Amino acid sequence: MGKSLRVAYGEALVKLGAKNEKVVALDADLAHATMSATFAAAYPDRFYNMGIAEANMMCAAAGFAHTGYIPFASTFALFGSGRAYEQIRNSICYTNANVKFAFSHSGLSVGEDGGSHQSIEDIALMREMPNMTVFVPCDPKETEKAVMAAAEIDGPVYIRVARPVCEDITEEDTPFIPGKANIMRDGNDVCIITAGLMVPIALKAAEELEKEGISAAVVNMHTIKPIDTEIILEMNKKCKGIVTAEEHSVIGGLGSAVAEVLAGNAGAKFERVGIQDKFGKSGKPDQLFAAYGLTAENIIEKCKATLA
Template identity: 65%
Template sequence: MSKALRAAYGEALIELGQNNERVVVLDADLAHATMTSMFAEKYPDRFYNFGIAEANMVCAAAGMAHSGLVPFVSTFSIFGAGRAYEMVRNSVAYTHANVKLACTHGGLSVGEDGGSHEAIEDIALMREIPGMTVLVPGDCIEVRKAVMAAAEIDGPVYIRVSRQPSPDVTSPDAKFEIGKASVLRSGKDVCIMAIGLMLPHALAAAELLEKNGVSAEVVNMCSIKPIDREYVMAANRSFKAIVTAEEHSVLGGLGGAVAELIAGTCGAKFGRVGVQDRFGRSGTPEALFEAYGLTAENIAEKCRELLGI
């Protein structure tokens, strides 16, 4: 059975804490949901619960970072990227504090918690902050790699960790490099660029397209910022169409990042699969993905539309 990505995050923190005594973890009264409770049990002297005070937590993390510590700050994406935005911008990024903001419960897969808790704009908010690295791992294997990579670089990082379980689609042996895309399936007609929980749907869409005689390449775009400009521009020259797939608004996320790169060029037709200009709502993740057009069939249909078949 697939493991929740947030559980992989908790395990990665423990491993990181064993290897680096400067790592500290901060949470805002959601440790059992974000799985930072795993770190708290192992290293209670390096865990700080700030209660429902996300702004204070982020500011304290900035101070800790400037004192030589490596803080991992966790809460739900809607609170970390939303409620504490000003502090992330001014206290962390503006001062280039070495803070890692690892937020769980991003996107529609939050499910029954409803639209108030479903962050569908967090990637856009974090991506626009100068100097902020933005990572969206797609499975438990990649969550661990993203956490380790974030700890190695100097500067602010935002990691979006999903609430739900997801099958492993990446290889433990695959190299993880910030700023680089990773091809999960090679193809020649259409390129599907996906992140997070949309990766399994993208791979399933490629299987559907194969039945139509369409060869689809599926690419893991975990590193939203910096994005793999070289790969995106090469794909724009090589494929008939590019489709992005994300559990996020089509405005400002992966689709926006790719569109910004290829705008004004003569290349592939371009389409986006994601949340349109609307809020989320309560429901099971499966029902919400269906209602908001985030299924494998939706991705395949967008590809067919662009290819004219």
């Protein structure tokens, strides 16, 4: 039975809190949505509801970090990365404060909350800040590993947390090394580089391509920053084309990060699947994924385009 990445986040935070009493959690009055409420129930004396005041929450998190605590600040991705951008930049990244951000309800998969609440630019906003690490886990097991890895890093870390319930596609022993992507499936015709909720969709596309005699590799780029440059260049050398697939704007996210690595490497044939410079709208997640081309069919089409 699958679970939501936000539920996996709440459970992982409780496990981390049991191991490390320096871990504290802050939320902006959304603890039952971000699931930091799970931590609040286990450790009420280490949980702080900052109210609907995201900027204040980030400054308080910086204060906790500067006094030796490891704060995890949670809210919706739009409010965290957008409304509190300046505080994250100046109070946290500028001083390299040891603050962790787990922002839930990211991307189109927020669904019926609509375009006003669907963060399609959070990865771009977070990855361009110096000192920031960016994780985009693909399933509940990887979410737990991302939380544990974040606590080991000295400095700001963003964990992008999705709302839908999803199945585990990684195993307990699947490695999670920051900055080191995982090859989910090897191939030598085309390589699909993906992250988050798009990983199972990319794997489905690769299975369909195989039926047509096209060998497709699938790389789970769970760390968007620092990006695994080595694997991108290796796949570019081995395959005839690279396609990125992400639940984020094609501007500034995974596709841009991969393009930056490929720039100047002759012969890179490259396509991007993602949100094409548009805002989201209200609908069920699967309807929205279909409407915005976040589908196995679109990935297949782009793969074939790179091989044409």
